[in-house]
Amino acid sequence: MKSALPLAFLLSMPTCLSHAQEQPPIPLTSDTAQYCAQLAEAIAARHSTLPDVLHLLADGREMCDQGEVRGGLRRLRRALVILNRKKRGGAAEPGPDKSADPLPY
Amino acid sequence: MIRSASLRFAVLYGSLFAASSLALVLFFWWATAGVLDRQVEAAIDADAQFLVERWSEGGVPALVLTVQERLAENVDDDAIYMLSDGLGRRVAGNMQRWPAVVTEAGGFYELRVVRAGAQSLAEVRQYDLPGGFRLLVGRDVRGRVELRRLLTNTLLWSVLLVAGLAGAGAFVVRRLFRRMVAEISATAEAIAGGDLTPRVRRSGRGDEFDRMAESINTMLERIARLMDGVRQVSNAIAHDLRTPITRARARLEDAAEHAGSEAELRAAIERAVADLDGVTAVFQALLRIAEIEAGARRSAFADVDLGPLLADLAELYGALAEDRGLVLSLDVPDTLSLLGDRDLIQQAVANLLDNAIKFSPSGGRIRLSGRAEGRHLRVEVADEGPGIPEADRGRAADRFFRGEQARNTPGSGLGLALVQAVAMLHDGALVLEETDPHALNKGLRAVLTLQTGQAGVPPVQAAAALAP
Numbered sequence: 167m168k169s170a171l172p173l174a175f176l177l178s179m180p181t182c183l184s185h186a187q188e189q190p191p192i193p194l195t196s197d198t199a200q201y202c203a204q205l206a207e208a209i210a211a212r213h214s215t216l217p218d219v220l221h222l223l224a225d226g227r228e229m230c231d232q233g234e235v236r237g238g239l240r241r242l243r244r245a246l247v248i249l250n251r252k253k254r255g256g257a258a259e260p261g262p263d264k265s266a267d268p269l270p271y
Numbered sequence: 272m273i274r275s276a277s278l279r280f281a282v283l284y285g286s287l288f289a290a291s292s293l294a295l296v297l298f299f300w301w302a303t304a305g306v307l308d309r310q311v312e313a314a315i316d317a318d319a320q321f322l323v324e325r326w327s328e329g330g331v332p333a334l335v336l337t338v339q340e341r342l343a344e345n346v347d348d349d350a351i352y353m354l355s356d357g358l359g360r361r362v363a364g365n366m367q368r369w370p371a372v373v374t375e376a377g378g379f380y381e382l383r384v385v386r387a388g389a390q391s392l393a394e395v396r397q398y399d400l401p402g403g404f405r406l407l408v409g410r411d412v413r414g415r416v417e418l419r420r421l422l423t424n425t426l427l428w429s430v431l432l433v434a435g436l437a438g439a440g441a442f443v444v445r446r447l448f449r450r451m452v453a454e455i456s457a458t459a460e461a462i463a464g465g466d467l468t469p470r471v472r473r474s475g476r477g478d479e480f481d482r483m484a485e486s487i488n489t490m491l492e493r494i495a496r497l498m499d500g501v502r503q504v505s506n507a508i509a510h511d512l513r514t515p516i517t518r519a520r521a522r523l524e525d526a527a528e529h530a531g532s533e534a535e536l537r538a539a540i541e542r543a544v545a546d547l548d549g550v551t552a553v554f555q556a557l558l559r560i561a562e563i564e565a566g567a568r569r570s571a572f573a574d575v576d577l578g579p580l581l582a583d584l585a586e587l588y589g590a591l592a593e594d595r596g597l598v599l600s601l602d603v604p605d606t607l608s609l610l611g612d613r614d615l616i617q618q619a620v621a622n623l624l625d626n627a628i629k630f631s632p633s634g635g636r637i638r639l640s641g642r643a644e645g646r647h648l649r650v651e652v653a654d655e656g657p658g659i660p661e662a663d664r665g666r667a668a669d670r671f672f673r674g675e676q677a678r679n680t681p682g683s684g685l686g687l688a689l690v691q692a693v694a695m696l697h698d699g700a701l702v703l704e705e706t707d708p709h710a711l712n713k714g715l716r717a718v719l720t721l722q723t724g725q726a727g728v729p730p731v732q733a734a735a736a737l738a739p
Contacts, residue, residue, distance in 0.1 A: 191384055197365075
């Protein structure tokens with residue numbers, strides 16, 4: 167009965183998967199420690215005083231430093247989403263313009 | 272070609288069950304894993320459309336900024352973008368290089384990517400921009416692929432389970448069918464072997480098989496009754512005809528050996544001829560009944576008025592009754608029309624009157640009456656004779672049946688058989704009953720019912736005229 171499992175796997179794969187198996191995997195650059203550091207710098211440069219943002223920024227930095235890059239990035243991205251939502255909502259948020267401190271990539 | 276019907280039914284059942292279950296499984300797969308695929312593709316297209324609009328509004332800088340914002344705010348960590356220039360150099364995005372397999376716009380590609388050191392799967396699509404720029408938009412689909420694999424595995428196990436259930440169901444259907452057929456087959460074989468007593472056993476559930484068993488059993492009862500009737504008729508013919516033939520032979524033999532004169536010899540021959548005429552009459556009566564039962568005379572049906580016919584019969588038999596000290600009364604309307612065979616009806620009523628006169632004690636009364644009842648005419652002959660015991664009434668109209676009280680009276684036992692045949696020919700019936708259970712003078716009432724048909728129209732046309 168276990169022979170059904172590979173069959174199921176094959177059925178679940180689309181036809182272009184064969185191309186994927188022939189080529190070496192392509193690295194994504196948005197999950198690196200370097201990107202994590204750049205994102206943290208960009209958030210810090212906006213000098214937010216919002217407690218949630220500060221908390222997420224600190225957590226994200228710490229996790230990235232400890233090698234948990236994806237977890238750290240998730241926190242930093244949440245902090246950025248809060249900042250941008252606040253900005254789009256018209257609330258006065260001190261700090262430099264985002265264009266002055268560009269996002270990575 | 273499968274020669275076993277039970278196996279064919281089993282295969283048909285299994286196939287239908289498996290096909291319907293497979294269709295259900297495929298639909299479920301399409302509605303779950305298929306939806307996931309379509310959702311990802313719709314998200315990629317919507318994302319790309321927005322990015323192309325930004326390109327139209329602000330050119331490369333606006334598109335680069337939007338890609339950066341999207342990547343920075345991508346909390347789900349599944350977005351994949353890449354913008355390359357006309358020389359194939361990366362301008363923005365999170366892919367290290369342009370994938371070699373992605374060569375043209377339009378189709379979706381699945382790629383292997385490395386995200387934070389771990390391999391993953393991505394679905395991407397290329398969009399061509401002016402100036403040789405190419406935009407790649409995609410999503411990490413590892414989670415979706417895992418879910419789809421899980422769903423597919425589950426559904427495949429379901430298919431195996433369904434196949435097992437279909438096989439088991441087919442086996443049960445086959446056994447059930449064989450058991451049902453075996454019962455009928457065993458009964459048929461026993462009957463073919465000469466034993467007419469076995470019957471198909473009913474399950475008592477009242478289902479189609481029970482109804483079929485009931486029909487077969489009814490058919491067998493009918494066949495058994497007919498066979499019994501044929502046997503009885505054969506025996507009766509042998510018995511009833513042997514006596515007059517033997518008597519005629521004995522008279523001729525006696526005359527040949529002992530006749531003293533030509534006159535004695537001639538008298539013996541005349542008596543033997545009379546005996547043989549009786550035999551011929553019996554055969555003629557049998558043939559007539561057979562002819563009536565075959566329905567051949569139906570084509571000779573015509574309009575008949577029973578009023579005058581019954582009156583004539585009453586007059587004819589009234590004289591005979593009077594000779595025997597009986598009183599024959601008549602209660603018939605002037606007109607009683609029906610479509611039928613005049614001679615046969617006359618013969619049938621005459622037989623009933625003859626029986627009534629034959630069995631009525633002196634001083635008794637006989638009543639001949641007739642009336643219309645809906646689509647039937649009812650002719651009754653009631654007497655004050657000994658009647659027929661209830662146990663014998665059901666067989667009284669059988670050929671050659673002679674009740675205990677009729678043993679000593681002349682007759683062949685074919686009179687009521689002919690009356691019944693005439694009744695059946697006219698879609699009617701012959702019923703024999705006690706005149707009045709509480710009356711002092713009990714007797715027999717013979718009720719002959721005849722369908723009126725449609726006067727002036729042959730039966731076939733009448734039936735067609737009544738059809739909706």
